[in-house]
Amino acid sequence: MSHVYKAIDWNRFKRRYDLVLALGLLAFLGAFMALSIAAQPPGQSFTPMQLAIRAFGAAAFLLLNIILAIGPLARLSKRFIPLLYNRRHLGVVCFVLALIHGVLNLLWYQGFSALNPLVALFVSNPRYTSIAGFPFESLGFAALVILAFLAVSSHDYWQKVLGSSFWKVLHMGIYFAYALLVLHILLGVVQEEKPGLYFAAVAGAFLLVSGLHFASALIGRVRDKKVQSSLDGWINLGDPAAIPDTRARIVHTEEGQRIAVFRYDGKISAVSNVCAHQNGPLGEGRVTDGCVTCPWHGWQYRPEDGRSPPPYNEMIPTYRVQIDNGILYVHPQSLAPGTPTPPAVIEGS
């Protein structure tokens, strides 16, 4: 959420996040190289270049698994939400690690070719019609291209220029990059070694990440029981006091919309559950300083009109609410983003 863009909007949390990331990566690279050397049979050894290639590739893949696991983990437990905050830095670092892996590979395996190394990459193994002998390097190259598109478009500016929906679809490309990388690694392992520890580790990571995604989708479906509208169209939400103060109840309408109904200062307001920034779940956030605050990146909106406080100008749709005979109702028809809507006042609060 930035009035005038900065290259990176640093704050204390982001610095700490990146410091932990850097230290974690250094530790992983060191441990990977040490264990790889120790695990070599007598008489065999990796060259430093081969070690570096494998270590950077493994670090990039590990980071990609972490990136993909953070989303479902945050939906399964709120404890993981802070990890989402700076996920884009993880993505950019993942691309840089993959790029180093790719460049070192080109230099080591294709750099001495009479051909352009990039051309040599695609023609040195021509078995494109074989599954077992498939040139897995080309899959890695395709994944690297996708990761490059995601990394260079990660700044908020590109989300605004390309449009929020298109940007989101573009960033779904991470799943294709992941699929390509799983195949890149495993087909490489299948061709070069007995499917042992590497195969088990990569297949296990894939099963874990896909399992987390399916689990969070299933649990989300159970949590998101659709509410029925009454005859006049309003949805009965029962006792407004049942909503914890400064928190929200998320309502999933028959039309497939999610509404975040907030209770704050003895009042009730309803806004879209989808943050205008990166579609974060606003209903899982809270009202702080009089504004609904997204749990993912801290973007804020006034509950009465869905507008960000000045000087910001982001807006989200609002919904009408009313309290009748102590029962809270919300109308499922969304109003245009930024439309002022009078909050319902809870009597006796």
Place this chain on the structure above:
Amino acid sequence: MSLAFAHAFIAALTFYLILGAVFGLTHVVFLAPRLDAGAKGSGFWFRVMIFPGAAVLWPLWLFGLILRRARQSPPKPWRRLHLRLWVVLAPLIVLSLMLSLMVRPVIPKNDTLPAALLERADD
């Protein structure tokens, strides 16, 4: 992949990136403040930061500009699409791996090699 095709592919990629560098420079110097008010008065390092995007994504923002596509669309929930993608990709990956393991070439052990080859290896 044939050698000619690989050469053509890399040449096309190079051409794309050279064009991207030209478009990208134009974007960060002239277009950025017009496309987004937040870019007005932004610093030099912000321009440096968005240059790779401007150079790589040039067909996307250029077509958006030509078609005057609405850049501010209402936010949507994407959870269903996430799930559908996983439902398609996960079995595909598992299937590919199982196939690759099944048709994995078996490297013959030394004792199964023809005697002539073993003798040549000993030499």
